[in-house]
Amino acid sequence: xxxxxxxxxxxxxxxxxxxxxxxxxxxxxxxxxxxxxxxxxxxxxxxxxxxxxxxxxxxxxxxxxxxxxxxxxxxxxxxxxxxxxxxxxxxxxxxxxxxxxxxxxxxxxxxxxxxxxxxxxxxxxxxxxxxxxxxxxxxxxxxxxxxxxxxxxxxxxxxxxxxxxxxxxxxxxxxxxxxxxxxxxxxxxxxxxxxxxxxxxxxxxxxxxxxxxxxxxxxxxxxxxxxxxxxxxxxxxxxxxxxxxxxxxxxxxxxxxxxxxxxxxxxxxxxxxxxxxx
Amino acid sequence: xxxxxxxxxxxxxxxxxxxxxxxxxxxxxxxxxxxxxxxxxxxxxxxxxxxxxxxxxxxxxxxxxxxxxxxxxxxxxxxxxxxxxxxxxxxxxxxxxxxxxxxxxxxxxxxxxxxxxxxxxxxxxxxxxxxxxxxxxxxxxxxxxxxxxxxxxxxxxxxxxxxxxxxxxxxxxxxxxxxxxxxxxxxxxxxxxxxxxxxxxxxxxxxxxxxxxxxxxxxxxxxxxxxxxxxxxxxxxxxxxxxxxxxxxxx
Numbered sequence: 461x462x463x464x465x466x467x468x469x470x471x472x473x474x475x476x477x478x479x480x481x482x483x484x485x486x487x488x489x490x491x492x493x494x495x496x497x498x499x500x501x502x503x504x505x506x507x508x509x510x511x512x513x514x515x516x517x518x519x520x521x522x523x524x525x526x527x528x529x530x531x532x533x534x535x536x537x538x539x540x541x542x543x544x545x546x547x548x549x550x551x552x553x554x555x556x557x558x559x560x561x562x563x564x565x566x567x568x569x570x571x572x573x574x575x576x577x578x579x580x581x582x583x584x585x586x587x588x589x590x591x592x593x594x595x596x597x598x599x600x601x602x603x604x605x606x607x608x609x610x611x612x613x614x615x616x617x618x619x620x621x622x623x624x625x626x627x628x629x630x631x632x633x634x635x636x637x638x639x640x641x642x643x644x645x646x647x648x649x650x651x652x653x654x655x656x657x658x659x660x661x662x663x664x665x666x667x668x669x670x671x672x673x674x675x676x677x678x679x680x681x682x683x684x685x686x687x688x689x690x691x692x693x694x695x696x697x698x699x700x701x702x703x704x705x706x707x708x709x710x711x712x713x714x715x716x717x718x719x720x721x722x723x724x725x726x727x728x729x730x731x732x733x734x735x736x737x738x
Numbered sequence: 739x740x741x742x743x744x745x746x747x748x749x750x751x752x753x754x755x756x757x758x759x760x761x762x763x764x765x766x767x768x769x770x771x772x773x774x775x776x777x778x779x780x781x782x783x784x785x786x787x788x789x790x791x792x793x794x795x796x797x798x799x800x801x802x803x804x805x806x807x808x809x810x811x812x813x814x815x816x817x818x819x820x821x822x823x824x825x826x827x828x829x830x831x832x833x834x835x836x837x838x839x840x841x842x843x844x845x846x847x848x849x850x851x852x853x854x855x856x857x858x859x860x861x862x863x864x865x866x867x868x869x870x871x872x873x874x875x876x877x878x879x880x881x882x883x884x885x886x887x888x889x890x891x892x893x894x895x896x897x898x899x900x901x902x903x904x905x906x907x908x909x910x911x912x913x914x915x916x917x918x919x920x921x922x923x924x925x926x927x928x929x930x931x932x933x934x935x936x937x938x939x940x941x942x943x944x945x946x947x948x949x950x951x952x953x954x955x956x957x958x959x960x961x962x963x964x965x966x967x968x969x970x971x972x973x974x975x976x977x978x979x980x981x982x983x984x985x986x987x988x989x
Contacts, residue, residue, distance in 0.1 A: 636823070643844060
């Protein structure tokens with residue numbers, strides 16, 4: 461419940477609130493204006509501008525880079541779905557107690573240790589070049605597919621840990637109450653623990669979502685024509701790097717709103733908890 | 739036949755012995771209060787009765803059958819012995835009615851509509867009908883604890899275990915919870931109650947057991963135990979309780 465300030469209070473507050481806003485605005489304009497002025501008047505600036513920020517080159521490279529960016533987005537979305545599911549399965553393996561589930565638990569622990577300990581680039585190279593080279597019958601041979609698999613395997617390790625922290629953050633009394641009602645271990649997870657855990661992990665998971673969006677660029681080493689690869693192709697042809705800046709802008713356009721959303725959700729979650737604790 | 743028979747119950751947490759060969763029998767419709775200082779083993783004893791805590795030695799029998807007997811199946815015991823916790827432990831993401839119908843539907847395979855009708859009836863019986871669609875965080879502590887009691891009654895248990903159910907409540911909310919427990923006693927429910935509310939224990943219990951160091955040091959009817967305790971440890975405990983103003987001294 462929010463308490464609205466009375467009319468008199470608001471009038472006083474308005475003046476008090478305006479001053480800090482004006483000071484912030486003025487100092488931001490001053491600092492960034494000064495930086496822009498120094499950079500813009502520097503002797504080397506025209507060369508830098510031609511190399512990185514050439515409008516003509518950007519326009520010329522944009523269609524190719526944008527097409528590549530769509531490929532990046534597709535890989536990103538498909539990987540996200542796979543990671544979300546696979547990591548949840550692993551986290552559930554990890555959460556099952558009792559001797560019968562020991563193999564699943566051990567598998568999940570070893571999996572996380574292994575894939576969290578290896579650089580994503582190494583996995584992309586290993587899977588993307590290595591497996592197609594085996595020429596195994598019945599399996600896809602595109603580097604894109606196996607590179608995507610490598611990303612999914614790698615990121616699932618992190619996502620498993622995020623899920624696990626969410627599961628462990630649910631109060632132990634919840635599991636005890638479920639057990640006392642006669643729910644099986646699986647039912648306890650399914651009905652009592654996971655719904656709360658999933659809500660807990662949204663902010664942390666969105667961080668991974670942002671990170672993955674960038675790491676899709678790793679697949680460019682396999683020759684996948686994503687945004688980065690397309691930009692490189694343009695650069696190789698023209699010796700102008702503006703195309704990479706176009707790719708950079710596209711990445712930022714996608715990640716910055718996501719990062720803001722993450723912050724917003726984290727803040728809302730904290731407020732909800734504080735209210736709950738009251 | 740006794741409803742619950744506990745024999746030589748022994749439990750260790752690591753090196754520390756929390757229960758030391760406890761014997762306790764509870765008759766049908768009897769209300770037994772377990773009192774004692776923190777760490778005396780009373781909550782552990784309570785949780786051993788429905789197998790929520792595993793014990794190292796001894797036996798617990800319900801109507802003459804070992805609680806680990808296969809005839810109970812996996813869920814039979816939990817159906818017949820309900821438990822209510824100090825921190826309510828309601829599921830915060832479920833409405834009151836969903837909390838109450840979870841076990842009847844998922845564990846005991848009852849039809850959803852039938853379970854919901856039964857749940858609503860039970861809620862109304864305890865004056866909680868208007869909260870059926872509310873979520874736990876929208877309720878006061880006293881209301882949440884009453885819902886938790888109703889949840890444990892939804893499977894129609896024969897025995898109810900209450901683990902310091904008023905300890906987390908503000909003083910003005912304790913009364914409404916204690917009233918429910920009194921009503922349950924009137925209706926003939928067999929109950930084992932761990933409590934720090936000495937006045938309540940004196941009123942509601944048929945028998946009070948004082949635990950110290952994992953043993954039942956003294957037991958008897960409440961008036962005898964509270965006014966003329968025989969064991970020096972019981973006397974000392976009650977003196978401290980009276981000094982803290984949590985029980986009027988009886989002459």
